[in-house]
Amino acid sequence: MATTTAIRVGCINAILSPSTKTSEHKPVVSHPSSFAVKPWLSSSSLHRSSLTRPFSSCSTSPSPPSGVARCSISRRPDYVPNYIPDPSYVRIFDTTLRDGEQSPGATMTSTEKLAVAHKLARLGVDIIEAGFPASSPDDLEAVRAIAIDVGNNPTEDGHVPVICGLARCNKKDIDLAWEAVRLAKKPRVHTFIATSDIHLHYKLRKSREEVVRIAREMVAYARSLGCQDIEFSPEDAGRSDREFLYQVLEEVIEAGATTVNIPDTVGYTVPSEFGQLIADIKSKTRGIENVVISTHCQNDLGLATANTLAGACAGARQLEVTVNGIGERAGNASLEEVVMAICCRTQAMGGMYTGINARHISMTSKMVAEYTGLQVQPHKAIVGANAFAHESGIHQDGMLKFKGTYEIMSPEDVGLSRSNESGIVLGKLSGRHALKSKLTELGYDVSGKELDDVFKRFKEIAEKKK
Incomplete structure (x- = not known):
């Protein structure tokens, strides 16, 4: 398996001072024992959309730049066993x-x-x-x-x-x-x-x-x-x-x-x-x-x-x-x-x-x-657990700025939802931007020298754990 680091909440608390936590809201942790795990991809509530209605594009942008794809569905042609009325239909x-x-x-x-x-x-x-x-x-x-x-x-x-x-x-x-x-x-x-x-x-x-x-x-x-x-x-x-x-x-x-x-x-x-x-x-x-x-x-x-x-x-x-x-x-x-x-x-x-x-x-x-009983391998295209997950710091930074930098489709296009919008998985390859984003999500306000210290301690833990 990939070296995805699961950081315990206790570890985060150990490397943060009490003052770093914002007073406005409490940390939101989906599981009591973990801080950063692979994003939980789950089947979203599926709307019974008609084939005559286009569904959401493969891009999360309404006007995707070159290299970011867009999908749509047209009306299904009438069924004739030996002939397809629309030559573009497959x-x-x-x-x-x-x-x-x-x-x-x-x-x-x-x-x-x-x-x-x-x-x-x-x-x-x-x-x-x-x-x-x-x-x-x-x-x-x-x-x-x-x-x-x-x-x-x-x-x-x-x-x-x-x-x-x-x-x-x-x-x-x-x-x-x-x-x-x-x-x-x-x-x-x-x-x-x-x-x-x-x-x-x-x-x-x-x-x-x-x-x-x-x-x-x-x-x-x-x-x-x-x-x-x-x-x-x-x-x-x-x-x-x-x-x-x-x-x-x-x-x-x-x-x-x-x-x-x-x-x-x-x-x-x-x-x-x-x-x-x-x-x-x-x-x-x-x-x-x-x-x-x-x-x-x-x-x-x-x-x-x-x-x-x-x-x-x-x-x-x-x-x-x-x-x-x-x-x-x-x-x-x-x-x-x-x-x-x-x-x-x-x-x-x-x-x-x-x-x-x-x-x-x-x-x-x-x-x-x-x-x-045939489980899908994590790296399987489209439906694998890692298909929309990002651990590398460079990739995470790009995803936080614009998801089209490292995704040609969104998980929602195939009926998935993930616990965080950018699919960030914290691990030893993650960068400061991703760590700060996750800390903010959990209710911690960390920046400057304090963020540098937290990031250093995070790396030390991440390199020892899977």
Whole structure:
């Protein structure tokens, strides 16, 4: 952990003379035993804002200078399975309840999955992949419950997400997936088969011709059940032969797929490669204009978010993510990172936007962490405990003068509040400005030579404690 110093109130009293305390008010200490701790980031009271109303910018300034971002939300386009009316709109496909639950030890109960699904709907995700119905009877029932409940009841702003079930390319899986989601207002079946030579040879033990036939027939079979919204994924697309990949995609599009998802299943590609892969698929696949291109990036090299954004810049308009980035092995592209990158860098991303209400990010993150038992590391972008904390004296001085000096978004943008306005954490690297600010907050009036003495004693204590 970072060397954050927790200074006891008794220690502060020991280095201050009684006269330094102002008579106007008493010290305000949130915890009786501590003076300076990491700022307590807590979920603020969340207003159910409409998607047609912009929420607060990523900056705390009404007129942010260059380098300080601003976010807004526009109206969500009408949902058409194979087409997005606004080319700047990016669908957010959340797979926390399916791929996220594949994290070792992250199993959730049916009741917990339903609660998370409700939270995801309020967050504003477009598609919820609720599970893998063929994997167990419990998962089948969990997906069905989500489809019936979350998939039919509008949120406060009228949003009803698509409810999706995963299926391998076989009739049994597809039957179960369709049975689980069919009662949703907007049901989707997501079917997949591997296309890389390494998977064909060692796992499937099938020829390319067999894979093409199976993919085409199973997409057509899903359509024959009455499902009008079908996603197809060529597993391990990142390591698949390009010409073969185009061929498979053309066949499933002709068979009735509405979304083609491009998984970098083992997190093998780098952003330039993955972006080029999406661009090549968009330009070289017959019929691609009739479907939505999606990305699904794993984090084995720590590049899942970067690859996802590269895919979006190359033309993908559905991005598959998980809350807190949880998932198989090293995890998936993180919902909060992808969404806030698009939100805060809209112009750099070509004007893209999502339907996510970012003020629900923190609450959703906390719920997923609690239910899965997978705690968020302190330095995690957006939702980590240190994401809006500042200990360095230089940074603290800048934050006290203008928060945009060291923050490109505010914690309130993602539904957080902190105990002090500038996120100051006192430690051995802190400066006089931050210490004086905290002392004033506690009701002490210290300046000049006395502040120098207090600062010296503070440093002595800070260097010995964590």
